[in-house]
Amino acid sequence: MIKQSNLTVKGQVTIPKDVRDALGLKPGEPVEIDWQGGTEALIRKPIRNEKADIEAYKARVREVSRRFAHLREGRPTDEIMREIRGDDPFPP
Template sequence: MSKVSNLTVKGQVTIPKDVRDALGLKPNEPVEIDWRGGDEAVIRKPKLDREAEVQRLIAEMRAASDRFAHLRENRSTDEIMQDIRGDDPFLS
């Protein structure tokens, strides 16, 4: 199957809908472009590195957990607010 699409002044190309549908491409998802040399390139849906994605999500969750660790110390809200505000009587 051969399709023709125009290149915009910004260097963008619209991938025809039937091709997007066949490849399972969705808006704002990456596409992989493989230059084959000469005047040939292949556009494909990239294979996701699921393990890398899982590790990235785990790191994000750990960072969020660390940011809120003070909430797991069974302290009252007043004690936590005192720590945040410090000893300034005008902030109490």
């Protein structure tokens, strides 16, 4: 099946809807462009590596957990908020 689309001045190409649907492409998802040499390129949906995705997600969770470890100290929320704000906005 051959489809045709125009190149915009910004170098963008619209992938026809029936092709997007057939590939299961959603807005914002990456696509792979494999230059075949000469005047030919292949556009495809990348094959996802779920194991790598899970490991990357776990790494992000560990980093967030590390950054906010001080919030797990069992201190009252009011005390933490006073520390963050630098003073007590509601003095006793």
